[in-house]
Amino acid sequence: MPELPEVETVVRNLNEILPRQRIILKAQHIGQSLRYNLTSKQQQQLRNQKILNIRRRAKYIVFELEKQLLISHLGMTGQWRWENESFDRSDFKKHDHFLLCFKKGYLVYNDPRRFGFLELISKDQEQDYFKGLGFEPDQIQKNLKEIVQMLKLQKTNLKTSLMNQKVIVGVGNIYASEALFLAGLNPLKLALKTSDKQLELLVLSSLKLMNKAIQSGGSSVQNYLNSKNEKGSFQNQLKVYGREGLGCKECGEKIRSIVIQQRSSFFCPRCQKKSS
């Protein structure tokens, strides 16, 4: 479910929620397993550790602890939900899978599809863990030339290239369609047949879009909620995603949907001609 703007929103509200009660009293898996799970030893290791900070790398959440790093990925449907001290076991919801207990409340990880995961790594392992990931949004401007060259080497179409997390991180299925629309580029156009200028525009469009989406608390198209159970509002500003058959907001032409890499892609056939 979450692309970079949604994960960033979650990280920001986790930092708001936990300012004074950062000692983990207990950590435990409940219910069904996730893609990767903490061993019981690792759950023990989390006890009495203080959370120093919570940050994001690509679409991963990093809980910075005193001794280690707790990595959380939300997959398609993961959510960290805050519950106050009145919460008890009978309040567990369907698909709650992991629990962090604090003095004044609980962080509950819920994930219907269970594509998300948790891993505990040492601080030394972080660089290795994230190796292979591309540039963060705030690194795009100063590395623009290199990013364009990396895109140029991609042998596939623009949408697939843009979603390749080895080049720039954070763009998922929604923002890929949106960025291509913003840049006026056809999703099926080959990266190597696209000019440097156009690739630059595509990358900058992605950057602009992700920053704007963060401002709006992300997009809640289906069921994304932040850690306060609130929806984002950027779905109201989407120009093409989910708008098949509706009129293009720029030119009125009907928005089309095609499948690329087994994912729905939306574009305006007039604003995003393949030849341009």
Added chain:
DNA sequence: CGAAAAACCTGGCAGC
């Protein structure tokens, strides 16, 4: 080898 497809899951919705 690299690109494409399948796999991992559950829930919701359209259509019969």
Added chain:
DNA sequence: TGCTGCCAGGTTTTTC
């Protein structure tokens, strides 16, 4: 009212 098939903000593994 089922039931079936298809679709859904991601990433890794398998296949060709």
